[in-house]
Amino acid sequence: MVNLPSGVDINNLIDDLRIFSWEAADILLYYSKLLEDSQAKRNILQNNNENDPVTLADLKVNELIIKRINEKYKNINWDILSEENVKTSNNFVTKNDWIWVFDPLDGTKDFIQGTGNYAMHLALNFKQKPYLGFVLIPEKNQLWITDGEKTWCEKRDGSKHKPNLLNNKNLKDMTLVTSKNHRNEILRKLIQKINFCKVEIMGSIGCKIASIVNGESDIYICLSLLGKSSPKDWDFAAPESILKAAGGAITNLNNQELTYGQKSFHQGGVIVATGNRNTHESICLEIKKIIDDNGIYPL
Structure with missing residues (x-):
């Protein structure tokens, strides 16, 4: 404490x-x-x-x-x-x-x-x-x-x-929650390649993470394009806090924790949030392999 x-x-x-x-x-x-x-x-x-x-x-x-x-x-x-x-x-x-x-x-x-x-x-x-x-x-x-x-x-x-996190272990069995107003072609290709069980469209990162904590979805992927705008510290800090304390995880694609207080408060690259901290690393590795195998995004 x-x-x-x-x-x-x-x-x-x-x-x-x-x-x-x-x-x-x-x-x-x-x-x-x-x-x-x-x-x-x-x-x-x-x-x-x-x-x-x-x-x-x-x-x-x-x-x-x-x-x-x-x-x-x-x-x-x-x-x-x-x-x-x-x-x-x-x-x-x-x-x-x-x-x-x-x-x-x-x-x-x-x-x-x-x-x-x-x-x-x-x-x-x-x-x-x-x-x-x-x-x-x-x-x-x-x-x-x-x-x-x-x-x-x-x-x-x-x-x-209380939270009601889901325990789907396989990526293709998961429900993805993704952005309504900030989708991009590279993320669309990644979602298509993974072939999620279900895709929910929703605004606000807070709403998306809450949907994971509430058992309405399994995973959220944020993919920022090089040279384009990216989410900031205030987009992720509070959602991260509620997800991690509930038993989920949020990291970059290399399973490294988000770092706050960087230049211009940017949170760039590929960020993955899931409702199960025990399987999170393996999910990140699977997504990374799909991106790499298909040349979807420069890692």
């Missing part, structure tokens, strides 16, 4: 973040409803970047969570790395071991499109590794939490349920 910064009790911290998260859910659901009106949509969108849109919901949740943490936990030796703050000031530097890694709205495109597959990610990293984590999925009334040792899901009324 890692000791939290002086003056922070883990149970009180989780209680507070639970409250903050449901406050964030109210904001996200409010703007999600407004987006159903085309006139309101123009007012909610804060930029014209189709590849990386920002909405008022992103900004309001960003402001809320940072304000709540800073108000409740004054003078604590940690920093907050937020996607929205990096967009406006790309000079985040810290020497602290403890860093909040925060994405107020993962899956903004899905949020705008009204699919419901969007999430808030909040992780507390210790020495560049996710420790505590929260993945909030408002449209499903789900708040996934890990205290660093176990993972559970809560509804707004406080009811809880």
Whole structure:
């Protein structure tokens, strides 16, 4: 068990973040409803970047969570790395071991499109590794939490349920969950070659990882193209924390753990998440062989 910064009790911290998260859910659901009106949509969108849109919901949740943490936990030796703050000031530097890694709205495109597959990610990293984590999925009334040792899901009324990870050992028997808005031709070829039992299309990495933890899918593969945009620390930190504490694994294709705090916070290459840490390495090796044998991606 890692000791939290002086003056922070883990149970009180989780209680507070639970409250903050449901406050964030109210904001996200409010703007999600407004987006159903085309006139309101123009007012909610804060930029014209189709590849990386920002909405008022992103900004309001960003402001809320940072304000709540800073108000409740004054003078604590940690920093907050937020996607929205990096967009406006790309000079985040810290020497602290403890860093909040925060994405107020993962899956903004899905949020705008009204699919419901969007999430808030909040992780507390210790020495560049996710420790505590929260993945909030408002449209499903789900708040996934890990205290660093176990993972559970809560509804707004406080009811809880445990993870329900699947145990499919063979790659072709697995259900893959993959991106709706970030698919690419190389990943399509890989999926075709593996010939998964089933492929589910879903936005938000948080929603995809939650589907693995909840037993709705087995595996997620992220493949970033060279020279193209790639996911960032805030896309993976909170989802990784809930998956690993539940018994799953997330690594690069060489079965190496993700490293946080790199240049520009990039998480590039091929990343694989599965619901079974015991078979994860063999699954990675199998995928690597398929990629190599078919010349799908430069490894």
